[in-house]
Amino acid sequence: MGSEQAGPAHPGEPRLPAAVGVLVAIVLYAVLPSTLQIGPRFVVPGLELLLFIPLVLANPRRMSRENRLLRQLSIALLLLIALSNTAALVLLIRSLVNGEATAGGQLLAAAGQVWLTNVLVFALAYWELDRGGPVTRFRVARPGLPDADFRFPQDEDHDTISEVARRSSAKSGWVPGFIDYLYVSVTNSSAFSPTDTMPLTARAKMLMAVESVSALMLSILVVSFAIGLLGP
Template sequence: MAPADSLGTAAEHRWPAVIGLLIALGLYAALPSAFLPGLRYTVVAIGLAMLIPLLVLNPRRLEKETRWSKNLAVAQALLLVVANTVALVQLIILLTTSGDLDGRTILLASLQIWVTNIIAFGLLFWELDRGGPVSRAHAQRKDMPAADFRFPQDEDHDAIDEVAARSSQRSGWVASFIDYAYFSLSNSMAFSPTDTMPLSVRAKAMMGLEAAGGFILLALVIARAVSLLN
């Protein structure tokens, strides 16, 4: 169970992350039949089954956490990352061989995998950084695990007043799922950190893996489009 709110920050809403997860699972399930349907449906079923006890524990706001709930939430995000990486490898094989899918189907599958990847890594970043959403909202800053990521708000306290007012030091700001989803998107598009910097080895490894997947996907889709024009 989490202690009383020590930062004066309201516990984060559960539903933005739930909606993101359901979108990712839906996109993953809707991939063409060439993408191992048995595996896809099994992953979706497991992901939804994992969500049920997490919703029972925190139906509206993320106020409570146990060891099993933390491990379950991280495992859920990892499951989606690994399953979507398998789909990405399959897509690479399809893009580099003649395959049985037409160009439009492959293009749509590429978009589905890319969006799923953004959400999956966003969920993983959100669950791991500084101990996760419950820790970020309820723990004293001195008691939080070391940060995996540095946000602009973490160092804006000495900026001009209207900027400093939103800094974590002055306002008690803590990152939410939307913040992690946003920088997952920017990392996947820029193939490098933008406004949020990785600090730990695991953060650099995760962001590197996401950026590499996005780059390979974009390069192969462009190459396939050029080949269709010739």
């Protein structure tokens, strides 16, 4: 999950993992039941694709180019995915509270879609924010990187046994990529708390707290209700 030495000569983080994450999030929303969507089915996914296409065209293979417009487009895309999924979560809970939910299997599937999209949203948020974002992390040499939002195990493994220390940030130049932030998001949504990666800044702590609470709400209020509907 690591990378080579970060610095000006590095070609940049591969675009594919984050691009796949974005596309999966868009598809998951597009196939949600219409009662959990805002407006016509393909309006929000269409807007997300319109924001996503120029980002891919600017960095089709590697995250090597960045300017203010690209940064704003990237944040706008993230916010749109996050807001649409939050609305789906609210509508899902409202259907339970109002007694509108009758198809347990469909509800359980929708809850899984919302949970997985939530994982992807926060993975993308961590990826966009930590240490200046994906372009800065790989293209700027230490110690010029902005302050870290997260402390990974590799950031403190330099004084362990040699085969572990070789992969540390200090000795190999390792910096986190999208898969690393996806793992952080999955574990935070599953354990409802940080595991091996610790938040360092207020914004990182708030993001992880919101993710944990939303995952807990899905687990308790949605999944348990859906299983009850599936029972005899």
